[in-house]
Amino acid sequence: MKRIAIIGGGISGLSAAYTIEKKRQSGTPVQYVLFESSPRLGGVLVTDRVDGCLIEAGPDSFLTDKPWAADLCCKIGLGDQLIGSNDSARKTYIIAKGKLVEMPDGLMFMVPTKIMPTVLSPLFSLRTKIRMAAEWFHPQRNAPEDETVAQLVERHYGSEMVELLADPLLSGIYGGDASQLSVRAVLPRFADMESKHGSLGRGILKARKKASAVANVPARPVFTSLKDGMQQMVDTLVARLDVNALNTSALVQAVIREHDGWTVSAGYRSDCFDAVIIATPAHAAAGLLLSADENLSRDLGGIQYSSSVTVTLGYDEKVRRSLPPGFGFLVPRGEGRRMLAATFVHNKFPHRTPENRALVRCFLGGARDEKIIQMNGEEILRIVRDELRQIIALNAEPLFARVYKWKSAMAQYSVGHLERVQRIESRRQNLPGLALAGNGYNGIGVPDCVRSGAEAAGKILAEMGMWSSA
């Protein structure tokens, strides 16, 4: 019987466990033990219910275009529980000089694909509009070296586009900083389009034309989630695993390569395994692998993480009627606020609130505001309420409020990330029986994490000669 340790019980570790569990159930002689330091499984996927409203403390959904999370949900029997975002109400605002300005229709991330809405938008200056038109004729570029997202966007559209769109989008989604994040790791499609077409606008339109010629698929919602929230995925997944294999409140302090296997120490216990899958954030993996390979540990530790805070406030029907339509707003740094973004949950996922409730979810922290994680909930709430008052004139007393803090949970793929991941992978290959999973390497979203867990388990099972025996 082969034994595999899985360290970290977030969605990456659970996905690895599920892959091994399926093998085990099909008669493959393999066992696993999952170690999770906190008292609960699921990592940053946490759903609460307050006053009939469903509150997501961490991720609220995942990108429909990335299939792995939805596929896993289908495999574990949650196919009929998947829901899409209410895209008929999809409208996002940017705060410009203190006011909500609607993002023009046809923007694909920060690339304009429709002329009139962009020309008429009060968001951009005439200078940026001229840059957008000129971008259509941008020459092809095949630079060998990586660069920041800000550099690429500035080259195509100018600095206003970085400040008003690229940076707020990246900080609102990844808690990231456009002047640090790597284009090749975060927006590889854009780097590819630039080398093939020159213009990003033309690249996107060509890709769209090609996709619609291949299949006449009806438009899908941009975001997918679960009826009972992201926690539903965790609970169902956990119910499919071997209950005796799951150890919570089990902080792994050391992972030592010994003889032909690995010794894992958690608390006063040490146990021997044939293989180990480390599915923690990369900074935790760095500490665990220090004795196995110092250079590997250094590269893992070099992957930066930022902290995030989400604050959800519940309001009554009167407030709901007074709030703007749409999914929410993004706040550019230049506005001098601490809030990075806010979602009007009752519009994005209407069934998550009763009709007489409004739910406003605010996002703070990120690479440029690590300090917020040190503040207590009341101080954070005060900041959020002040800023909501100033930005959208939301003066009403909330019926309830919840603050969630996530320390060093969001990986930041800075310039050179792909090379670093390559180095990590080649050093890992020198350590038989080791696999890594999680948001530190090849994608930060929930679908990428699901894929990384399944792939890590696949690699270990393949090394053991068990992958093709399903």
Ligand SMILES: Cc1cc2nc3c(=O)[nH]c(=O)nc-3n(C[C@H](O)[C@H](O)[C@H](O)COP(=O)(O)OP(=O)(O)OC[C@H]3O[C@@H](n4cnc5c(N)ncnc54)[C@H](O)[C@@H]3O)c2cc1C
């Ligand atoms: C606030 C927030 C909002 C987000 N929104 C979205 C979104 O809307 N859509 C989307 O797709 N993605 C989103 N993400 C990103 C995505 O949710 C995460 O990248 C993903 O869930 C990470 O999963 P994971 O299992 O790799 O890591 P984690 O969830 O961080 O789990 C790692 C686990 O390892 C455990 N651990 C660490 N060290 C040890 C140790 N030594 N021993 C034992 N256990 C250990 C930790 O306790 C933790 O439970 C969001 C993330 C955050 C924080």
